[in-house]
Amino acid sequence: METLTLLIDGFAIAFEPLNLVLVIVGCALGLFIGAMPGLGSVNGVAILLPMTFLVPPTGAVIFLAAIYYGAMYGGAISSIMLGIPGASTAVATTFDGRPLALKGLADKALVAAATASFVGGTISVILFTLFAPPLAEVALTFGAPEIFALMLMAFATFVGLGGDDIPKTLFSICIGLVFGAVGLDIISGEPRLIFGGLPGFFHGINFLVLAIGIYGIAEMLWTIEVSQGEVMISQASVSFKRILANLRELKLTLKTMVMGSFLGYFVGILPAAGATPGALMAYGLAKTISKDRESFGKGNVDGVVAPEAANNAASTGAMLPMLTLGIPGSPTTAILLGGMVIWGLEPGPLLFVEHKEFVWGLIASLYAANLFSLLINIAFIPAFIWVLRLPFTILAPIIFILCIVGGFVPTMDMHDVWLMLIFGVVGYLMRKLNYPMAPAVLAIVLGPLAEPALRQSLLISGGSFSIFFTRPFASVISVLALILLLLPVAKLLYEKYLK
Amino acid sequence: MKKVSTGVLSLGLVLSLCFGFSLFTFNSAIAWEPKKPVEFIVMAGKGGGADKAVRFIQSIIAKNKMSSKPYTPINKPGGSGAEALVYVKNAKDPDHTIMFTLNSFYTTPLRQPGLGVDISKFTPVGRMAEDTFLLWVNKDSGIKNVDEFVKAAKAAGNKWIMAGTGKNSEDNILTDFLNKAYGLNMKYVPYKGGGRVAKELAGNNANSTVNNPSEQLGFYQAGKTVPLGAFTPKRLPLFKDAPTFKELGKDFVYFMQRTVVGAPGMSAGAKSYYQGLFKKIFDSSAWQGYMKKKSLQGGFLTGDALMSYWMREKAVQKAILQKMGALK
Structure with missing residues (x-):
């Protein structure tokens, strides 16, 4: 009950005129930043951090949280409309959102993404309100073995992701893992796979460079080949009636939304994970439990809804370790944490006690940001659809320029732009040869998280794999992961011998 | 009529150019000022201790309007700071490139001689603090x-x-x-x-x-x-309850430097500008409060004193790394 009173007080703070204006401006800015490829919530929050010195701390964090939330909504827009992930968190949205748009159902995908984001945000704020302190304790006990078990589960759900060609899926995962291993190895402290010491490889391969290359550039090359120089116009129309009809149809995906929200929230809480792995895992799980697995990757609404619900839920989840432990659950919360220090607040277990108005004002404004992002997003859908009606001869150069900007911005290094173009050509060839590309993206995101967790666990246990089966949380997750991993094999054997 | 007016015009132009130019040289003789945003490189990732300090310094500069141009933090964490060191070493505009460093400023060039980084070539701007363990x-x-x-x-x-x-x-x-x-x-x-x-x-x-x-x-x-x-x-x-290892009979003292370094080849004007700016930041009540809260130690060092501090520390780090077997 006490938390409820605190939350109501929080709402009073969030709806103060200045804070309300900050929320709305923040959401709109975030939506734009998220929709620009390469510019994600991390950049948005980092760039706008100095502007917050002008307002009181609570207003400042509300502003940044609104940008954070708006960017989560906005990321889906360019994923669906242009096939370029607008932000790292929206990579999984590309998998099914883009095919939907190509079928002329862009409005359906956009409405689904916005609604799922809203559901994910709402569920996670409720979870946050009710269970923040005990969940913080659980997150604290999560060590390297638990994190590795979770990553194993993510990989397991993705083996079935590339359709039925399991060898090609495994190949794609391995390519992603190798790219993910480039850069500094924290366990040995040595740089590896840096191609003779090219400075651009010291920071590793940013996975956005890979994702924009194989989705943005390769997709464009593919479209050029398919259209054979014909000017093609995407079939896209929109009306208020259609938006309403789309909303009604979304009832069918409610189960996936809820699943994605819970999964995303939980993954978001874990230190160092964040919204991107959360969204990818939700996509994999949605496909695994779906009755209609065939249509995933070809334009299944469940495939849009799951990652979008998860990435919004995860962004709320990532606030929890930041506020209670002083440890960021995602790169963006790391910047927010820096901001809190500047504003004179000490994040940590005592923040909930000593700065109640700050914490609950933030939570309430997360909720307000969620609502306003939904409204702004839905209101702008006709404008986004209009962009799709542009002839491809005009759209293609725009996409190309956005891809280059998106490749450059995360590291400010031309090296990454060249790399992205190479990935674009390779991705195009892979697509021609029918290799699935989503598993490579998954691997380059999760590989750098899974590998140190595995090696830290084995260091702790002295090389014994039993560590994954003797700790309570780790053992449950490991067993689940193994079952998921062996499921396709069992199915294959069943069909071959018992039928 | 036309001729006269062009003549007057060009005369005016020449005069105003002369005046403008003399004003400009006069100005630059007094003090160098950044002419565009300053790149503030961080040798570590976003959200770490060094990154937080840089963003805090950025806030002090912005809040107190200490500079007419903004300072943009850029994180280059790759290869234990190797990426940052190589970037700053080859900085295209050394007058607008500064870096916030950790102890990897000494250890990374020692362990990776292939980088060709000689820290004595960098410009000593100011030691802001020493972090403790x-x-x-x-x-x-x-x-x-x-x-x-x-x-x-x-x-x-x-x-x-x-x-x-x-x-x-x-x-x-x-x-x-x-x-x-x-x-x-x-x-x-x-x-x-x-x-x-x-x-x-x-x-x-x-x-x-x-x-x-x-x-x-x-x-x-x-x-x-x-x-x-x-x-x-x-x-x-x-x-106060934690004794030093010195008290316990093991003479071992170890610090982490938090120092602002300028790119090699920085002009004398820019060098003295940054040295003055960071001295002002160090003396500000905001930074002093930050140091107290984070239990940071050490006074401000700059110029030759900072350079000889680097050389001393580099020798100490080299000896430690050799003892560990991390260096041949």
């Missing part, structure tokens, strides 16, 4: 002092987990020292970043750490972790 355990362990720690760690042998921030990092150096000084066999497990290390200790996934105060402060105030000893010459005001 303490030995920490989880409160649940019941350990209250270094003696009990040694007893418990000895009994556990190589099952005792010391979490740290990377192989051959500052944490690794301190762990090696403890192992040698007390005859222990602790196992060193590297994690990414000091915040993560602090969390592993608070969550009981490690037995001990050698965190900076700022990394453990939250858990310490919540009563989850305890400092046992300090690697400083004198006890730290924030942790």
Whole structure:
């Protein structure tokens, strides 16, 4: 009950005129930043951090949280409309959102993404309100073995992701893992796979460079080949009636939304994970439990809804370790944490006690940001659809320029732009040869998280794999992961011998 | 008529150009000022201790309007700072490129001579602080002092987990020292970043750490972790109960520098501008308060004094790395 009173007080703070204006401006800015490829919530929050010195701390964090939330909504827009992930968190949205748009159902995908984001945000704020302190304790006990078990589960759900060609899926995962291993190895402290010491490889391969290359550039090359120089116009129309009809149809995906929200929230809480792995895992799980697995990757609404619900839920989840432990659950919360220090607040277990108005004002404004992002997003859908009606001869150069900007911005290094173009050509060839590309993206995101967790666990246990089966949380997750991993094999054997 | 007016016009133009030019040279003779945004390179990732300090400095500059041009933090964490060092070494505009450094400023060029980085070529701007290290355990362990720690760690042998921030990092150096000084066999497990290390200790996934105060402060105030000893010459005001290792008879003092470095080839005007600016920042009440809160030590060093501090520290780090076997 006490938390409820605190939350109501929080709402009073969030709806103060200045804070309300900050929320709305923040959401709109975030939506734009998220929709620009390469510019994600991390950049948005980092760039706008100095502007917050002008307002009181609570207003400042509300502003940044609104940008954070708006960017989560906005990321889906360019994923669906242009096939370029607008932000790292929206990579999984590309998998099914883009095919939907190509079928002329862009409005359906956009409405689904916005609604799922809203559901994910709402569920996670409720979870946050009710269970923040005990969940913080659980997150604290999560060590390297638990994190590795979770990553194993993510990989397991993705083996079935590339359709039925399991060898090609495994190949794609391995390519992603190798790219993910480039850069500094924290366990040995040595740089590896840096191609003779090219400075651009010291920071590793940013996975956005890979994702924009194989989705943005390769997709464009593919479209050029398919259209054979014909000017093609995407079939896209929109009306208020259609938006309403789309909303009604979304009832069918409610189960996936809820699943994605819970999964995303939980993954978001874990230190160092964040919204991107959360969204990818939700996509994999949605496909695994779906009755209609065939249509995933070809334009299944469940495939849009799951990652979008998860990435919004995860962004709320990532606030929890930041506020209670002083440890960021995602790169963006790391910047927010820096901001809190500047504003004179000490994040940590005592923040909930000593700065109640700050914490609950933030939570309430997360909720307000969620609502306003939904409204702004839905209101702008006709404008986004209009962009799709542009002839491809005009759209293609725009996409190309956005891809280059998106490749450059995360590291400010031309090296990454060249790399992205190479990935674009390779991705195009892979697509021609029918290799699935989503598993490579998954691997380059999760590989750098899974590998140190595995090696830290084995260091702790002295090389014994039993560590994954003797700790309570780790053992449950490991067993689940193994079952998921062996499921396709069992199915294959069943069909071959018992039928 | 036309001719006259062009004549007047060109005369006016020449005059105004002369005047403008003389004004300009006059100005630049007084003081150099940045002419475009200044790139503030961070040798570590977003959200770490160095990154937080840089963003705090950025806020001091912006709030007090100390500069007409903005300072843009750019993180280049790759290869233990190798990426940042190479970038600043080859800076296209050395007058607008400065860097915030850690001890990897010494150790990375020592360990990777192939980078061709000579730190004596960099421009000494200002040492903002020295960060300190303490030995920490989880409160649940019941350990209250270094003696009990040694007893418990000895009994556990190589099952005792010391979490740290990377192989051959500052944490690794301190762990090696403890192992040698007390005859222990602790196992060193590297994690990414000091915040993560602090969390592993608070969550009981490690037995001990050698965190900076700022990394453990939250858990310490919540009563989850305890400092046992300090690697400083004198006890730290924030942790009066933790004796120094010097008091305990092991003469070992270790700091992490937090220094602003200018690109090699920076002009004399720019150099004295940045030196003056960071002295002003160091003296500001905001920075002094930050130092107190984060238990940061050390005074402001600049110019030749800073350069000889670098050379001294580099020699110390080299000796330590050689002893560890990380350097041939």
